[in-house]
Amino acid sequence: MTDPVSQAGPHRIPPQSGTAFRLRRGEVLVVTDPRGEQVADLMAYADGDSGEWLSSGRTFDYNETIYLTSGHVLYSNRSRPMLTLLRDDVGRHDFLLTPCSTETFELLYPPGTAEGHPSCFGNLVQALAPYGIRPDQIPTTLNIFMNVLVGEDGRVKIGPPISQAGQSLELRAEMDLVVGLTACSAEGSNNGTFKPIDYQITAVQSG
Template identity: 40%
Template sequence: MSDESLQLIPARQGVAVELNSGDVVRVLNTHGSQVIDAWAFNAALPAEFMSMEHTRGVLYRLSPRVGDSLYSNRRRPILTLVEDTSPGGHDTLIAACDAKRYRLLGCDHHHDNCAENLARALAGLGVPVPHTPAPLNLFMNIPVAADGTLSSQPPLSKPGDHVALRAEMACIVVFSACPQDMVPINGVGCVPTEAHYRVLRAG
């Protein structure tokens, strides 16, 4: 594999990455406390996308582990988790933040959000997004209590922890450094930070 240079995911923003089948993208939690929303779309047919509900239906657990594939809405593997130096527990339940989410939290002005970051990143490639699929929320700590309730907790990851995802088809992957600063999913103090990624090209 050829190793490309480290690339920036700016704080509160999103980036799109084009992968060929067999390429690996490594996502680095640079400061240890940043949640990264992740999506993947079939490059030839973006209406096929990584689906958290279909993935849970195959894995029969709430969070992927190393060796697990992530499945599309056509029940085909699109990415596979091949490395994870974090404690794991990546969330598959919570929808991407959007303008309405922040209004519900009491924000009365425009707030950066992952749904808009996704749309903007795909628009840069000329790819429309008809709706926002549920993301794989990398490093996001949403424990499930015994009574089934959820809570938003700071990430358990440390600075420099990373995950690596292998493309199982030619796809467009989007990463958003979540701008959430009203609940503590981005650590104590709720300060979003940048993260980084590196692509390892197959062949």
């Protein structure tokens, strides 16, 4: 092992908020749902070049599936590996839908929901701004623990996450990254309650 990473954590993201941090190539990010049934939206960019970003479309294409789990590689818009999914306690995550935003609450929730409502999009905008990433550069996120079911007719239904307290997803960085991560703010994605998300960065393992 190399020296432990100074910002290794564990860290806690409070309910309905977000954060951003650097993840070095070879480091492993462990995202944990400490209480169960809580989604965490993740976005990633090449460190130092925010024109290279995590691409749902390239990832679906090269893995030939919309459901990503252990062993799958997440690709950038330039078709380069960004992250590899390692241990996955849960086995159900979403990469179809965009982070919840003011417009999500306006269009899909009862009238009056949107005003003053925190959102993953807003939280990512704020967390990623210090890294020079603009709101327009936030596309479809990897929605960890989000339970999106696609019917045979294509209909998309959001169910309660199947993650239980203490379950995790581990992701290894395949390049130096800037990562945005939230504890999701949308009632409909988290079975009606808002809980924290924990994360930890483990040091690069030497050969």
